[in-house]
Amino acid sequence: MKNKAITIRNLDFSYPGSPFRLTVPELDIEAGEKVALTGASGCGKTTLAHLVAGILEPASGRLTVAGTVVSELGDRARRAFRSSKIGFVFQEFELLEYLPARDNLLLPYTVNRALKLDSAARDRAAAIAGSVGLADKLDRHPSRLSGGERQRLAIARALVTAPEIVVADEPTGNLDPDTARGVVGELLARSAGATVLAITHDHSLLPQFDRSLDISRYSTQPSPADRKPSPES
Amino acid sequence: MKSLLLLLALALTAFLPVAAATLVHHFDDELSRRASATPLVAGGKGDRFDLVLKSLYFTGGAPEPITMADFDELADTGRALAIPLHLEFSAGGAPLVATTPDYYRFRKLEPARGTLPLLAGDVALGGSAARRLGLGVGDTLPSDQVNLYDLSATYPLRMRVVGVLAEAGTPDDEAAFASLETAWVIAGFGHGHDKLGADSPAADVLGRGDGRVTASAALEQFIEITAENIGDFHFHGDRAALPVNALIAVPNSPKDRTLLKGRYSTAPDLQMLVPGEVVGELLGIVFKIKRLFDATFGLVALAAALFLALVVLLSLRLRKRERETLFLIGCSRGTVAWMQVAEILILAAGALLVAAAATSVLLWQAPNFTRSLLR
Structure with missing residues (x-):
């Protein structure tokens, strides 16, 4: 029997003052599984991903991610959990233009005291940069990288802390179909050992995943998080 | 960026x-310090700011001229030390302040090198002016041409730098100092040339008669006053009529100061100003x-x-x-x-x-x- 990367039991969540409600009675995702989260806009895809990542706190229920019962953690512990266990890939990559590629790659270490930027971390960063073909471009700023290189840098940043879960929030949202397939292929290939939750509206990409989950069945109203590209929690 | x-x-x-x-x-400090160190200034009637600024700070140009007769009159009152200032000219871009040795004593100006300008043709430079011009004792400095296109104007006078004054942190540092006679020579009231006599070339003589020989414009004038030719320099006309631009008056007592102010308050052509008051107003x-x-x-x-x-x-x-x-x-x-x-x-x-x-x-x-x- 494979290990469970994500286990959800009787999870209930709602935004204050909003009729939206996400209720997940039972959901298991196995370690290393590549899962596409689908569903109509506002159905709760991003909300579920943020719950898994410890950004949002459920009202009730039990949520276990990478062996940690996230639903029982306080704010600080959830942030530490997120730093060490979760890697994020964003729709528009969200690279910091004023930092060179190297600093973008090491950003999780720079902004988070829970992560230690030691020689092992640097070696790992160098190895990842090499594996995505950016080893000789780490001194360049993102504006001097091609679209593909930016995309690979964003994926490398998500993987640099060796996360057990990779959350990709519509990483292909603005891309043409061929490029979108390439990005998903790249993401899945680079995050080989990690569990991937990728939010997507593009059904043509679903064959690349192990399975897809339609989140619409868990929610009752459109989620404010799914209507906003960058929800503040 | x-x-x-x-x-x-x-x-x-x-x-x-x-x-x-x-x-x-x-600006306040610079003006007030100099003004409060100068008890009274006399000059021709007119703009009081102009008189004070030009005679104390050498701000360019000269106040309306008065004469040495006015200086004599002030000195003759016996109520103040009178110091004449002639401010018409410049040398090397520095204001040429022609005055008497009393000025240096009054302003406590001492030569850092060389001597004060005691003879006609001598010039002493303020410390900043000497540095700017790159001149020292033994160099020469021509007076600035007043009007380049006036062919009848006198030539610039080549002056000997006899001293460089110690810097005092005042406008004196930027000036060049000479005797009144030097300024009057530059102004054309005095000049030097070879003596005219029976054997003078005809071209140099405009006319002869009554035992007098009148020189023509062809007679070459000296452009430098030297030990050899200083005896040939002379002034035409009455000394009392020679111009100065301002008089510094250093009263002997507060009473003399008050009396002098009263005396000049009714003078038709002269004004006596308290620089501190004028500068305060400014x-x-x-x-x-x-x-x-x-x-x-x-x-x-x-x-x-x-x-x-x-x-x-x-x-x-x-x-x-x-x-x-x-x-x-x-x-x-x-x-x-x-x-x-x-x-x-x-x-x-x-x-x-x-x-x-x-x-x-x-x-x-x-x-x-x-x-x-x-x-």
């Missing part, structure tokens, strides 16, 4: 009021303008603060996704906020550093700058 522009704009906003205050302070105007500037700077600072707030707000909006990214990858919201506050603080600190550096340069150069304003 954007941050640099913002930093410079902030630095300028902080620097301008400081610069204005510093310059006004130095500074009153300057301070009124400064208050206007202060109010303007206040508004500019307010506008700059509002612009900064706008820039910060726009920046916060533009960088909302960046903050969200930092939060999602593990940075606490407090740390994200602190990072942005730190950016603003670094910007403000950088601006203050630049403003402080500019102020240091200004403080260093302020005396020179205020003096240059007075020239």
